[in-house]
Amino acid sequence: MNLKELITDKVKKKFGAALEEVSDFRDDLCLTIKNDQIVQLAKFLKEDPELEFVMLKDVTAIDWATRKKRFTAVYHVYSFKLNYTLRIKANIDDDPPVIESVTPVWRSADWYERETWDMYGIKFINHPDLRRMYMPEGFEHHPLRKDFPVLGIPGSLPLPHKAE
Amino acid sequence: MGLEAKLTQDGFITTTIDSVIAWARKSSVWPMPMGISCCAIEMIAAADPKYDIARFGSEVMRFTPRQCDLMIVAGTVTYKMAQVVRRIYDQMPDPKWVIAMGACTSSGGMYRSYNVVQGIDQFLPVDVYTAGCPPRPENLLNALMTIQEKIGKTKARDYQNRSLKELELSQI
Ligand code: SF4
Numbered sequence: 591m592n593l594k595e596l597i598t599d600k601v602k603k604k605f606g607a608a609l610e611e612v613s614d615f616r617d618d619l620c621l622t623i624k625n626d627q628i629v630q631l632a633k634f635l636k637e638d639p640e641l642e643f644v645m646l647k648d649v650t651a652i653d654w655a656t657r658k659k660r661f662t663a664v665y666h667v668y669s670f671k672l673n674y675t676l677r678i679k680a681n682i683d684d685d686p687p688v689i690e691s692v693t694p695v696w697r698s699a700d701w702y703e704r705e706t707w708d709m710y711g712i713k714f715i716n717h718p719d720l721r722r723m724y725m726p727e728g729f730e731h732h733p734l735r736k737d738f739p740v741l742g743i744p745g746s747l748p749l750p751h752k753a754e
Numbered sequence: 755m756g757l758e759a760k761l762t763q764d765g766f767i768t769t770t771i772d773s774v775i776a777w778a779r780k781s782s783v784w785p786m787p788m789g790i791s792c793c794a795i796e797m798i799a800a801a802d803p804k805y806d807i808a809r810f811g812s813e814v815m816r817f818t819p820r821q822c823d824l825m826i827v828a829g830t831v832t833y834k835m836a837q838v839v840r841r842i843y844d845q846m847p848d849p850k851w852v853i854a855m856g857a858c859t860s861s862g863g864m865y866r867s868y869n870v871v872q873g874i875d876q877f878l879p880v881d882v883y884t885a886g887c888p889p890r891p892e893n894l895l896n897a898l899m900t901i902q903e904k905i906g907k908t909k910a911r912d913y914q915n916r917s918l919k920e921l922e923l924s925q926i
Binding site: 752 | 834836840841866868869871876877878879
């Protein structure tokens with residue numbers, strides 16, 4: 591059985607209808623899961639003895655701006671055993687965008703999720719320390735959202751006043 | 755100045771205190787290397803034997819602001835970093851000067867975006883802007899010479915009894 595079928599079958603068997611979409615674009619397998627199942631899926635992928643996706647390489651997000659489920663959280667996980675990188679996605683409603691944190695499964699999610707929170711304003715529930723990563727504390731916006739102007743919002747970032 | 759020749763002839767010179775002090779100041783400008791990104795590499799190159807900033811008396815790059823009189827801001831200044839740059843500037847003793855090295859510090863450069871200050875002159879009094887991305891070391895040396903020219907025209911008392919009202923003592 592080929593690798594992609596193995597992964598898809600296993601996940602399908604375990605999660606059934608919660609697996610919303612399976613896509614295979616340019617040889618990249620991508621699983622879209624219902625957002626309340628993300629931690630269970632993470633645990634399954636990591637702990638299944640045939641899969642062992644032990645390494646989380648990245649967490650990021652997409653802002654679709656006009657779509658009903660406005661955000662998509664994206665995870666890239668890697669298995670040393672299979673030498674394979676898998677992409678997982680979860681669609682998130684706006685207002686407010688929340689999803690459970692995968693830090694209990696992969697510790698490396700800590701800073702990735704902080705960055706995603708900083709840039710997109712997606713709240714990760716159960717995250718141990720959800721502070722901003724790049725922007726200063728106290729900043730109120732999330733710069734990578736589509737409705738954020740590229741030159742910023744005047745006055746939102748304080749500057750020291752001019753020295754004489 | 756041809757000092758040596760003068761001294762062997764007469765053994766003394768006449769001048770004004772102002773010009774002696776200005777000459778001393780401009781011949782020993784100690785830079786604060788505020789190297790925050792790629793421009794810093796060219797600033798470092800200006801200090802190496804090929805370009806040799808020591809020819810201008812400025813080889814003593816001090817990493818403590820208390821001993822500096824010229825801040826070379828070399829690199830992209832973000833809003834977050836602006837607070838730090840300003841705090842270091844405030845710690846430098848008067849008289850002090852600022853070179854805005856490179857496109858980023860002068861105008862935000864290619865980073866026309868929300869996180870980069872579009873020109874450090876929004877919060878620092880800049881004396882010389884240096885064009886380039888990054889400017890060549892010659893360009894930085896030229897900026898230094900321009901500053902020296904400027905210092906040469908100052909009078910010692912220009913910097914006396916300056917009011918401290920602008921200084922935020924809590925920041926120092
Ligand atoms: S001006 Fe160019 S070389 Fe200098 S800091 Fe900006 S991007 Fe880097």
